[in-house]
Amino acid sequence: MVRSPIVSGTTRRAVCPGSFDPVTNGHLDIIGRTSRLYDEVIVAVLVNQAKAGLFSVDERLDMLREVTAGYPNVRVESFQGLLVDYCKAQGASVVVKGLRAISDFDYELQMAQMNTGLAGVETLFMATNPLYSFLSSSLVKDVAKWGGDVSAHVPDLVVVRLAARLRGPASGEPGA
Ligand code: ADP
Secondary structure (H helix, E strand, O other): OOOOOOOOOOOOEEEEEEOOOOOOHHHHHHHHHHHHHOOEEEEEEEOOOOOOOOOOHHHHHHHHHHHOOOOOOEEEEEEOOOHHHHHHHHOOOEEEEEEOOHHHHHHHHHHHHHHHHHHOOEEEEEEOOHHHOOOOHHHHHHHHHOOOOOOOOOOHHHHHHHHHHHHOOOOOOOOO
16 A cells, blocks of 8 residues: 655655765766755765765765755755655655666665555656766775776765775775
């Protein structure tokens, strides 16, 4: 049974969830476009206890907050547990996800259908800007790890933090 949608006053609020380890220009494109469609956008960083990222959740939140500072209707938070529970707690009825390629589609469709069934939370898929259709955080990390130039793919502050984390004097083994 599909539950009735979450309605929260008149504010149209969307959640853009993800790992954001680290934020890329592809993420920013989706966040920026979503901010023009909704009154409020919550960028929600998933806390995954089972998988340590290259950056801690706090570091990811910091970077996201800096790069989205120009959007007055975007806020950045972390969450644990079920995305639909987080959406309900925030009064958000819509999740917006970027779709890069057909490879994203299978799993995204399953999650979207599960989330609608669980709690009436709808998922809207936004077609990626073709400039970023190949771009993922993992690819950026792989390229940066070997000294490749990722400055066209991530905001400047992420270029600096990646270099410090992966090749700085205090860094250990390059992370996941
Ligand atoms: P990844 O680690 O694959 O970059 P995330 O879990 O951080 O992914 O992604 C969060 C959301 O951002 C997902 O909806 C994902 O589809 C979307 N996304 C990630 N990269 C891009 C991109 N280059 N273009 C459009 N959407 C993207």
